Amino acid sequence: MTTPKPGGAVARRAAERAPGPRQARAVRTRALVLEAAAQLFARRGFQSVTIQDIAELAGATKGAVYFHFANKEAMAVELVHSFYTAATRQASELVDPKLEPLEAVRELTRATGRSxxxxxxxxxxxRLQAERVSIDVDLPLPFVDYIAFISLLLTRAADAGLLPPHVEPATLARTLVSSFFGVQHVSWILNDRTDVVERIDELLDLLLPS
Known part of the structure; x- marks a missing residue:
């Protein structure tokens, strides 16, 4: 078998697939726009932010913003989807039979608090989920996958004898997730989430067996 030489057909095809400077710039601009939208939505809420606000913070033109996103709603959907994709990936890594399930629950919950x-x-x-009734777009449904992952881990804990016999894993999972999002909300309002991990630790100490 002949080894392809540099500059041959294989190299040319690889070069054609590689992003050029213009494409790389477009990818970077899109990321900057999303980052700016995230900062503004988190700080000010969806309704008070304009496309011009996002463009100015991103260092882009309104035309560049509209090139990548049809409107603010499209950015909101992508941001929520990105958060849940990252959370699901992190949860999947912790749903590992080799890990002690209650420690996995603690780490997943604390990691979400840190994020x-x-x-x-x-x-x-x-914040976008909290404002979903005033956003004219279907955002990804919150909480469902998170509850499912926690429930799976708690079921493994119950099977291993790590939960009291009267505790139903699915009920505890719903209670823990509901309490977690309440705790982070209170921490956000009172202390801009600077103490959120400490408040989550308090919650876990109350709800989970030591």
Whole structure:
């Protein structure tokens, strides 16, 4: 078998597939627009933010913003989807039979708290969900996958004898997720989430067996 030489057909096809400077610029502009939208939605809410606000923070023109997104609603959908995709990926990594299930629940919950404290996309996604009735678009449904992952981990904990016999894993999962999002909301309003991980630890200590 002949080894393809540099500059041959294989190299030419690879070069054709590689993004050029214009495409790389477009990818970067799109990311900057989404980042700007996340920061503004998280800080000010969906309704008070304009396309011009997003363009100015991103260092782009309104035309560039509209090139990538038809409207603010499209950005909202993408931001919420991005947050849930990242959360689902993280949860999938923790749903591992080799991990102690209650520790996995703690780590997943604390990791979500850290993302809400530190990451504008997570902050924007949660605020957008809270404002979903005033946003004229169908946002991804919240909580369902998160409850399912926690329920799976708690079921494994129950099977391993780590939960009291009277505790129903699905009920505890719903209670924990509902309480978690309430705790993060209170931490957001009172302290801009600076203490959210500590408040989550308090919650976990109350709800989960030590």
């Amino acid at each position: 809400l404290r530190d990451e504008p996309v997570a902050q924007a996604a949660v």
